[in-house]
Amino acid sequence: MSELTVDAGPPDAGLSKHLTPFNIITGIILAGGAVILGIRFTQGLSATTNLSHNYPWGLWIGFDVMSGVALAAGGFVTSTAVYVFGMKEYKPVVRAAILTGFLGYFLVVLGLLADLGRPWRLPYAFIKSAGPTSPLFEVALCVALYLTVLFIESTPAVLEWLGLKRWRKVVGSLTLGLTIFGLILSTMHQSTLGAMFMATPTKLHPLWYSPHIPVHYFVSAVAAGLAMVIVEGLFSHRAFHHQVEISRQHFENINFGLAKAASVTLGIYCAIKVVALTLEDEWHLLATGWGAWYLFEVIGFFLLPCALFAVAYRERKLLLVRVAAIITVLGIMLNRFNATFIVFNWKLPAAERYMPSWMEIWVTMAFITFAVVVFRWIANHMPIMYEHPDWKGDH
């Protein structure tokens, strides 16, 4: 099996071989994204985005950064379960989750580079004029460090592929330390992304604003990470089925375990939302229009998948697990979009509100496509979906 996968992909037989529908669509999306980024860096953010003085953060921050970081949480969640708590039955999904996490954070950086006014000054925060009072400083530092951790955590697959046994051993010995460091960094920046909104008590609607918003962000990120591991498994298990070594039964059991964990996490999230409503005395706001939108988000995209995950686990229905996971992923995005630009400036008249431009959406799609292409290439060439025969059973 490993021979088959190491040499995956047909031998090069001219250009026509590469003109598959997947490659053509991918090429169009990526080329379009490159053109739009070209416009952004020659004519400015106003030529490509609908950002305004009232809405300085739009889709590139709301999706690429706010949602991207949360959805990439699967890496730290699964690696903690396996390497810290010894839940070895989840080992087959850790590598894919860490790779997804690494590419997710890479996407965050790409999104930032497109969105920042002067992206080449990104290192200024560390080398020129550090502003440690800013929550964003903490996020930047943690993301930079965590991206490094995820990179090192991803290297075993590369080193096994290259046959560098000695280096592979060195990295292997770092696993526990890296996992714990990754969990520390994730706890910090996942929650601080929420804490960034604590500076906007007059602009963010009170139902979304909370002194406990960092906790809301961290708990929902854990749920998002679990859901993304399930969704990622849905696609990669199909695309790379010839590589997957574990039995169908084992794969399903992993999904049911993740479903159970996701249900509990979403349950905790809904509970702390109720606590926030009570502590901040906001129950009466539920009767307003924004209250309906809030209930739509919390019930439709958090409480509902919480219940679906529980039923799916009990009845052992894989399809239902996947449906619940997709709803959760959409829910996280809706929640982050709400804070960043939908219920932000909720008092502004409708005409002054923000809607992403088609170019912002296209660039975001291009970044996602780029990450998928890189994931596909790595999974096709390196031991991601299976264990390298030389390192079988190694922990």
Next chain:
Amino acid sequence: MSISRRGFIGGAAAAALATGTAEAGTVKKFEGYPGRYGLLHDTTLCVGCRSCEVACKEVNGLTPVEAPVGDTEIFDAVRRTTDTSLTVVNRYLEADNDQPAVYRKLQCMHCNEPCCATVCLVQAFEKTPEGPVLYHPELCMGCRYCVMACPYNALAYEYDDPLTPKVMRCTMCYDRIKEGLLPGCAEACPMGAITFGGREELIEIARERIRKFPDRYINHIFGEHEFGGTSWLLLSGVEFGKLDLEEGLTSEPLPAIATSYLGVVPLVVTIYPGLLMGMHAFSKRQQAVAKKEREEAVAQTLEAAEEATQKKLAAAADRAAKDKARAVDTAVKKALAEAEQGGES
């Protein structure tokens, strides 16, 4: 020198060290630089002529105003500051029979504790001892968190500039102040609605006006305490809520609210490693105990099986010996019988 909260605390600590009197029970609070400047906008005097807007653009070398002074149609929509209009005047209440129209001028309020400075990850903002908050574009990376964080919607960004965009906002005409000149808007106001001076004196003036004309003003100086206080102060004849200014804002400085969570961070860094290593050790120990128990159970089973086998073997050997004895016995008896028969015959 920039002032972050950290700077305040550091300064207070340094002062305590210098005097060597760390007296218990003494309240240490930094109330801001003494003698710093401010501006008082008396909205009851403002007639919405927008001379301040024109002057602001001239002083800062920005594009001229879109509608001439005296144009009232521009008030039909509420405007905000932009990268080319650092101050705007809006009409919030139209004139009716006994009440003239109410206007309010909007610009950077130059907070005592500016949140834009706190949330900037490259410290591109500076609160000067004179009062104005300054912005240093040579440090700015353009994340626009300051624009998000400003509670007065006073900051704008140059979205049109592809490579060198800046945050644009009122500077309180810092350079003019240093030269002893008035800020552009204060100099231009024909109604005396904008007064420049020391912030403390301006508060006194405002109090005096409220005391003298209790029917003209409500008893509230906006900016005296809001979010820790601002350099710009406002007087009004109507509730500030009607002028689109948040009323009942907490007097707690916004930076304190914005950074309250960051204190948790060192706790995570210090508690997690030990806690997680402990959990890891616990899970390893559980696995080791389970393994040992399994091994013991296996050993016990093996031992019992061994014993049973030994017993079986012994029984079999016993049976075999008995069988053999019986066979010998039978053979002997047979031989004896045969011998007896042979003897008879």
